Amino acid sequence: GAGVSQTPSNKVTEKGKYVELRCDPISGHTALYWYRQSLGQGPEFLIYFQGTGAADDSGLPNDRFFAVRPEGSVSTLKIQRTERGDSAVYLCASSFFGTGSNQPQHFGDGTRLSIL
Amino acid sequence: QQQVKQSPQSLIVQKGGIPIINCAYENTAFDYFPWYQQFPGKGPALLIAIRPDVSEKKEGRFTISFNKSAKQFSLHIMDSQPGDSATYFCAASNSFGNEKLTFGTGTRLTIIP
Numbered sequence: 001g002a003g004v005s006q007t008p009s010n011k012v013t014e015k016g017k018y019v020e021l022r023c024d025p026i027s028g029h030t031a032l033y034w035y036r037q038s039l040g041q042g043p044e045f046l047i048y049f050q051g052t053g054a055a056d057d058s059g060l061p062n063d064r065f066f067a068v069r070p071e072g073s074v075s076t077l078k079i080q081r082t083e084r085g086d087s088a089v090y091l092c093a094s095s096f097f098g099t100g101s102n103q104p105q106h107f108g109d110g111t112r113l114s115i116l
Numbered sequence: 117q118q119q120v121k122q123s124p125q126s127l128i129v130q131k132g133g134i135p136i137i138n139c140a141y142e143n144t145a146f147d148y149f150p151w152y153q154q155f156p157g158k159g160p161a162l163l164i165a166i167r168p169d170v171s172e173k174k175e176g177r178f179t180i181s182f183n184k185s186a187k188q189f190s191l192h193i194m195d196s197q198p199g200d201s202a203t204y205f206c207a208a209s210n211s212f213g214n215e216k217l218t219f220g221t222g223t224r225l226t227i228i229p
Contacts, residue, residue, distance in 0.1 A: 031214065033217075040222070056215065059216065104165060
């Protein structure tokens with residue numbers, strides 16, 4: 001597709017369950033970002049991949065959160081032992097990587113995660 | 117620590133008016149300042165971005181004004197239309213956007229006919 005694709009668009013699960021959220025970036029984009037957006041707030045950074053490796057995971061709130069990008073394209077955000085406070089919209093963005101020039105991040109429509 | 121402060125939280129403007137949204141940042145290492153527009157149920161969409169080596173940038177009806185010494189920047193929307201009603205976020209980043217974006221808290225803009 002032309003844009004960043006995220007699946008599922010909505011996910012409802014019970015407290016304590018494990019969830020996986022998927023992101024398909026724009027073709028050719030080497031950088032991939034995950035953000036979390038709570039109601040009425042701006043997106044907050046979670047983790048950033050450059051290729052297959054996590055270049056910055058400083059935004060992951062705790063060790064229940066983990067993300068992978070094994071082939072440098074699709075990424076999966078994994079949340080173990082979910083808590084009600086994890087409820088939010090999880091956004092994925094992708095961009096080209098290039099030093100010395102602006103590299104705009106393009107966002108998907110997010111996965112709305114609800115923990116009951 | 118909130119590194120990008122955005123105001124106002126909400127704004128109502130009559131059609132044709134010029135809404136102005138302001139942001140201030142603390143981190144002097146920031147070198148890329150985009151503005152995003154978000155409609156309900158959608159992801160943020162890039163509107164316009166500026167680097168600190170210029171004081172103003174225009175794209176269509178959208179203008180960013182940038183004051184490096186004051187560490188402030190603002191978005192102006194000319195000839196506003198009801199279709200501009202959305203939430204607007206300022207953001208900032210290092211390395212010309214090649215790193216994480218730090219977002220403001222958002223401004224909910226309503227344009228009334």
